[in-house]
Amino acid sequence: MFLALREIRHAKLRFALIAGVIVLVSSLVFILSGLANGLSAGNTAAIDAMPVDGMVVSAGSDYLLDRSTVSAGVAKDIAGIDGIDSAEPLGVSSANITASASDTVIGVSFFGIVPEGMIQPDVTRGEGFAGHEGGVVIDETLTEDGIGLGDTFLTEPGGIELTVVGVTTDRTYRLRPSIYMPLDLWRQLQPVQEGAAPDAVSAIVVRGDQAAIDSIPDVAPDTMVGSTTQVAGHIPGEAEQNGTLMLIQVFLVVIAAGIIAAFFYIITLQKLPELGVMKAIGTGTGYLVRTLIAQVLAIAVVGILLGISVADTLALVIGNAVPYSITVQRMALFGGILLLVAIGGTVLSLARIARVDPLDAINKAG
Amino acid sequence: MTTPVLELTNISKRFGEGEARVDALSAVSLRVVRGELVALIGPSGSGKSTLVSIAGALLTPSEGRLYLNGEDITDSPGQQRARLRLREIGFIFQGSNLISYLTGREQLLFIADLIGLPNGDARRQAYRLLDELGMARRADHYPEELSGGERQRIAIARALMNDPALILADEPTASLDSRRGRAVVELLAREVHERDKAAVLVTHDERLLDLCDRVVHIADGRLTGMPVGAGSAAM
Ligand SMILES: Nc1ncnc2c1ncn2[C@@H]1O[C@H](COP(=O)(O)OP(=O)(O)OP(=O)(O)O)[C@@H](O)[C@H]1O
Ligand SMILES: [Mg+2]
Numbered sequence: 001m002f003l004a005l006r007e008i009r010h011a012k013l014r015f016a017l018i019a020g021v022i023v024l025v026s027s028l029v030f031i032l033s034g035l036a037n038g039l040s041a042g043n044t045a046a047i048d049a050m051p052v053d054g055m056v057v058s059a060g061s062d063y064l065l066d067r068s069t070v071s072a073g074v075a076k077d078i079a080g081i082d083g084i085d086s087a088e089p090l091g092v093s094s095a096n097i098t099a100s101a102s103d104t105v106i107g108v109s110f111f112g113i114v115p116e117g118m119i120q121p122d123v124t125r126g127e128g129f130a131g132h133e134g135g136v137v138i139d140e141t142l143t144e145d146g147i148g149l150g151d152t153f154l155t156e157p158g159g160i161e162l163t164v165v166g167v168t169t170d171r172t173y174r175l176r177p178s179i180y181m182p183l184d185l186w187r188q189l190q191p192v193q194e195g196a197a198p199d200a201v202s203a204i205v206v207r208g209d210q211a212a213i214d215s216i217p218d219v220a221p222d223t224m225v226g227s228t229t230q231v232a233g234h235i236p237g238e239a240e241q242n243g244t245l246m247l248i249q250v251f252l253v254v255i256a257a258g259i260i261a262a263f264f265y266i267i268t269l270q271k272l273p274e275l276g277v278m279k280a281i282g283t284g285t286g287y288l289v290r291t292l293i294a295q296v297l298a299i300a301v302v303g304i305l306l307g308i309s310v311a312d313t314l315a316l317v318i319g320n321a322v323p324y325s326i327t328v329q330r331m332a333l334f335g336g337i338l339l340l341v342a343i344g345g346t347v348l349s350l351a352r353i354a355r356v357d358p359l360d361a362i363n364k365a366g
Numbered sequence: 367m368t369t370p371v372l373e374l375t376n377i378s379k380r381f382g383e384g385e386a387r388v389d390a391l392s393a394v395s396l397r398v399v400r401g402e403l404v405a406l407i408g409p410s411g412s413g414k415s416t417l418v419s420i421a422g423a424l425l426t427p428s429e430g431r432l433y434l435n436g437e438d439i440t441d442s443p444g445q446q447r448a449r450l451r452l453r454e455i456g457f458i459f460q461g462s463n464l465i466s467y468l469t470g471r472e473q474l475l476f477i478a479d480l481i482g483l484p485n486g487d488a489r490r491q492a493y494r495l496l497d498e499l500g501m502a503r504r505a506d507h508y509p510e511e512l513s514g515g516e517r518q519r520i521a522i523a524r525a526l527m528n529d530p531a532l533i534l535a536d537e538p539t540a541s542l543d544s545r546r547g548r549a550v551v552e553l554l555a556r557e558v559h560e561r562d563k564a565a566v567l568v569t570h571d572e573r574l575l576d577l578c579d580r581v582v583h584i585a586d587g588r589l590t591g592m593p594v595g596a597g598s599a600a601m
Contacts, residue, residue: 002479003468010467010508274465280424281524282452283480284445358448359424361459362415362536 004294015299018263022303023310025256026338029249030311030326033334036245038323039175043241044232046111046139046173050119054213055090055231056204059222063234065092065202072183072199074220081219083212088114089201091186094176097153099146100161106145109173110155112186118205121180123166125149129182135165136185142177143167144320158189174235175323249334253341261345264296268349275353276360288353292346300342304335369436370397371531371564372421377430379416379587390416391427391587398532398564403555405575406568408584414568415536417584421566422455422534423447435531452480456525456563458535458554463521464509470520471496471505477527495523499553515546522554526561533558533565544573551577 008015041048056078061068072089079087091112098105113119115130121137126149129135138147147153152163162181171178183201193200206213206225216225226234233239268275275288308331315324379391390413398404406414419425420432423439424447432440434454442450451457464473471492478488496505499519509517518538525533535554539547551567555577558565567578575581583590 002476003465006472007467277459277463278465279448280422280451280459281457281477281480282448282450282455284448287480358451359419361457362419362422362424 001291001294003291004298007291008295008298014267015295018260019299019303019306021259022256022300022338022342023306025252025259026304026307026335027310027314029252029256029334029338030308030331031314031324032245032249032252033330034311034315034324034326035322036242036249037327037330038325039241039245040238041170041325042172042175042323043235043238044173046109046171046178047228047232047235049121049171050205050228052118052205052207052228053210054206054208054216054225054227056087056206056216056220056223056225057202057231059217059224061224063224063226063231064236065231066094068202069197069200070202070204070220070223071197072201072204074223075204077219078204078206078216081208081212081215084206084208084216086118086208087204087206088117088119089183089199090119090203090205091183091190092173092202093186093190094174095158095179095189096156097147097162097179098156100152100154102146104146105156106142106147107176108142109176109178110186110189111173111178111180112183112201113180115182118207121168121171123168126164126166129165129180132163132165134160134162134185136162137166137168137180138164139171139177139179140167140169141172142179145177155189157191160189253337256338257341257345259345260296260300260342261348264292264346264349265352268292268352272352272356273360275356276358279356279358280361285354289350292349292353293343296342296346297339300339304338308335368399370399370433371435372396372398372566373433373436374417374421375431375433377417377420377427377432379413379420379425380428389587391420393430394584394587394589395430396421396582396589398566400531400564401559401562402580403558403565403567403578405578405581406566406584407570407572407575407581412584413587414584416587418534418536418566418568421532422457423450453528454531456528456530456533458518458521458525458533458538460537460540464517464524466509469506469508470501470512470516470523473520473524474527477524481528491527492523495526496520498557499523513546514542515550518542518550519553522550522557526557526563529561531564533563535565536568537570538567539569539571539574544571547571548574548577 056070057063057068058070075087075089078084093110095108095110096105097108123137129137147164149164149167152161154161213225217223318324374394374396377391377394381388381390394417408414420427431438434450439450468476474492474495475488496502499522501516501519501523504512504516539550542550551574
């Protein structure tokens with residue numbers, strides 16, 4: 001590519017400016033992608049992490065665990081269905097806790113689970129709550145609020161003092177840290193509700209084959225089943241939030257395409273007399289097309305790589321103040337999209353280059 | 367009798383239709399042989415650029431045949447014409463001739479890249495040409511840093527870089543004062559004779575004619591004055 005880099009070298013400022021714009025746009029895309037990912041994980045991680053095939057909730061609950069009540073006894077009926085391997089009750093509720101040491105009040109989610117059951121989380125520090133009266137396992141993010149292994153806190157509702165015996169990771173729900181406890185303890189903490197069944201829980205989690213899972217409502221009246229993905233998607237605000245952030249990202253990608261298209265088109269228009277001379281002396285259109293694509297690739301790759309490092313640096317600076325998480329795959333995906341869009345943005349310029357008449361070198365000279 | 371490098375037989379070129387029809391060239395015949403610098407002179411609008419465009423495979427004639435090195439290329443498709451221009455023809459245009467972001471040396475190396483000349487050969491040849499045209503010391507300057515005369519000397523070097531059979535120059539001295547213009551044409555004439563090229567030089571300036579081997583007058587799209595081919599030592 002004889003011409004591509006020489007032209008960039010000669011017009012450094014111009015090309016640096018367009019690369020700068022690509023850096024800004026792409027870093028914004030990466031930041032938003034990380035933010036969307038982080039927010040979504042904060043909302044749904046505890047649900048996503050459950051290794052179950054289906055969740056049974058009450059019929060009118062719209063898959064909102066907080067609104068769903070199912071009788072725990074139903075779990076036995078469900079477990080009896082052919083093709084269902086196991087079924088366990090699960091309690092989920094929002095609550096506040098007050099750290100005994102500092103009096104700070106923190107919003108959390110309580111998960112009441114069957115001890116040693118399917119959704120017992122792996123602890124990264126400490127141990128499981130089995131054998132610890134009043135012991136619970138907390139999500140890692142709670143330690144950032146000053147509650148760690150061995151600390152105690154008071155529940156609201158319930159007013160019971162509990163002790164942290166284990167810490168697990170990536171178990172947030174509705175942007176709050178989760179606290180795992182035995183189902184019996186969870187039930188003690190629930191406010192007494194008029195008319196509610198004494199063994200009411202939020203859902204029954206099941207493992208088994210899909211056909212059997214789909215037939216559960218026949219056995220357990222007033223219930224419906226969904227996958228963990230379905231339940232996660234129905235968390236209030238989750239779909240809207242993902243949609244909004246995705247829309248912004250799509251707009252940014254379109255803007256990037258527009259900027260690149262305009263920039264290279266204007267540069268091409270400025271070069272028309274020169275392009276005429278080049279064609280007159282025998283330069284093929286293919287050569288000129290390759291030159292332009294090489295330039296776009298060079299500028300876009302540099303811009304996107306710098307954009308990634310800007311996004312990463314920013315994420316480091318912001319730290320844990322906002323949920324931010326991005327995987328290499330997502331970066332590669334968005335980087336690839338931006339690159340394709342950049343090349344797509346040159347279509348106008350390429351069409352113009354193809355139309356340049358070598359005769360212009362003589363007729364429009366001077 | 368040697369085959370002429372360039373031969374036009376009965377070339378006519380019409381632009382437009384009906385009322386707007388312009389007969390830019392009418393039954394023009396011209397032969398140019400190796401080592402011959404032919405001056406083409408005539409008033410504005412007489413068809414000089416049209417003739418050079420047809421000779422340079424940039425424009426197809428309405429009638430007549432065009433031969434390059436004895437081969438009929440009148441009906442060659444676009445891609446083959448581009449190839450011919452790249453391999454067999456050296457162009458020198460009036461202005462905006464050089465590529466703004468390449469230094470003098472790179473203008474020549476660009477041609478080498480297009481024809482796929484090995485790097486070492488390309489550098490040696492570029493240096494030799496620039497040296498011959500007195501541009502070796504200014505070779506690493508961009509066009510904007512060169513005078514008009516220097517630019518045209520680079521353009522001559524570029525036109526010779528592909529070692530063409532034919533050189534076509536359309537008013538290369540138009541933007542120069544007469545002294546510098548004459549110097550440029552002197553260099554062009556020297557290269558044509560030393561390297562045994564065939565060349566056509568379009569000019570307005572009668573004072574340059576003594577540097578050429580033959581003068582062809584054109585008026586209203588017809589060649590006048592000297593008969594075709596006369597005065598050429600090689601014929
Ligand atoms: N593309 C075109 N369409 C229509 N008419 C044209 C076209 N190109 C040239 N002509 C006409 O053909 C005639 C010859 O033009 P040409 O450019 O060959 O003249 P010229 O001798 O080079 O003039 P000058 O000395 O001004 O450069 C002119 O009347 C011109 O208007
Ligand atoms: Mg002209």
